[in-house]
Amino acid sequence: MLILTRKLGEAIVIGHDIKITFLEIRGKQIRVGIEAPRGLAVHREEVYRLIRDQNVEAARGSGMVLHRIPDIWEQLTGEGAKE
Amino acid sequence: MKINTARFGEIPVDESKIITMAGPILGFEQLDRFILIVPDEQKPFWWLQSVDDGAVAFVVANPFAMKPDYEPEIAGDVAHALGIERQEEAVVLCIVSIRKDPLKVTLNLRAPLVINAVTKRGGQIVLEDPGQPIQFDVTGVPKTAPEASIPVLPAGDPIRMLSVPPPL
Numbered sequence: 001m002l003i004l005t006r007k008l009g010e011a012i013v014i015g016h017d018i019k020i021t022f023l024e025i026r027g028k029q030i031r032v033g034i035e036a037p038r039g040l041a042v043h044r045e046e047v048y049r050l051i052r053d054q055n056v057e058a059a060r061g062s063g064m065v066l067h068r069i070p071d072i073w074e075q076l077t078g079e080g081a082k083e
Numbered sequence: 084m085k086i087n088t089a090r091f092g093e094i095p096v097d098e099s100k101i102i103t104m105a106g107p108i109l110g111f112e113q114l115d116r117f118i119l120i121v122p123d124e125q126k127p128f129w130w131l132q133s134v135d136d137g138a139v140a141f142v143v144a145n146p147f148a149m150k151p152d153y154e155p156e157i158a159g160d161v162a163h164a165l166g167i168e169r170q171e172e173a174v175v176l177c178i179v180s181i182r183k184d185p186l187k188v189t190l191n192l193r194a195p196l197v198i199n200a201v202t203k204r205g206g207q208i209v210l211e212d213p214g215q216p217i218q219f220d221v222t223g224v225p226k227t228a229p230e231a232s233i234p235v236l237p238a239g240d241p242i243r244m245l246s247v248p249p250p251l
Contacts, residue, residue: 039164041106043209051194051209052110054217055141058180058191059111062130062142075186076221 088137090130091120101134102198105165106206108178109194114139119176128179131196142179144190149221155195161208165199174198174205180218189218 004012011021017037024031034042043051084096096118104115116134127148133139146153155175157167167173175197177190193215198205 038160039105041206041209043109047193047209048109050217051191051207054180054191054194055108055110055178055207058141058178059139061181062140062179076188 086132086134086137088132088140090140091132096134100203102131102203102205104196104206105204106161106208108141108196108207109209111139119143129176131176131178142181143176143196144179144221146175146177146190146192146195149190150192150219153192155192155197155208155210155215156212157197157208158211161197161206165197165204165206166202167197167199172199172201174200177219178207187220187222189220189222191217192219193217 006012006022008022008025011019013019018040019035021033021035022030023033036042084098085093086096087093100118102117102119104117107115111133114133114135117131118134120130120132122130127145129143131141131143146155157173162168162173165173175195177192177195180189180191181187192210193212194207194209194217196205197208
């Protein structure tokens with residue numbers, strides 16, 4: 001991992017069109033500004049991981065129902081469901 | 084063209100209905116072409132089948148049928164990147180997770196799929212609002228009647244594929 005030290009207000013540039021500016025430090029929090037091309041997704045890492053893991057779980061879970069998903073709806077709405 | 088799928092066997096694909104996930108489904112970045120399969124118009128659960136990997140398919144749902152007050156705020160630059168100018172052009176679907184024994188069905192409301200039905204470009208959008216649950220449990224909540232919950236797709240309905248082979 002490349003490790004750099006920056007001062008407040010300074011920035012790093014990645015490639016030619018991504019710029020990350022270090023704006024403010026408050027206690028243990030750092031505010032950064034990110035300039036990146038439109039359409040390039042920027043995620044908080046922990047949120048990214050949660051969504052990705054949920055997608056993987058969903059893809060795996062869908063394997064159990066084959067393609068009879070209307071049945072799932074009927075179970076959910078109580079048509080034929082047993083609680 | 085025809086594709087081989089794990090669930091439906093070999094199915095014909097109308098190439099004009101292929102959805103391109105310009106903003107990838109996270110964790111599935113290598114797969115960007117999907118088709119939307121609607122097995123039963125009266126039910127709000129559909130399939131989003133990968134064109135490139137027949138084994139990958141997501142169950143997707145119309146979130147508004149499960150949570151009528153769902154209001155995803157889609158940032159202007161995201162809408163712009165997808166070429167969405169009017170709300171009617173956007174189709175919003177949420178990925179469904181299904182667990183069995185006991186049955187538990189959740190919707191990812193935090194990261195909906197937004198598709199421009201005209202250009203058929205879409206993406207998984209991570210909403211800024213941390214109050215939107217990643218696992219919205221629809222197992223126990225009352226649903227709107229299926230008749231009332233059919234998603235309103237744009238005129239001409241350019242993305243829906245109805246041809247599904249009979250169940251295995």
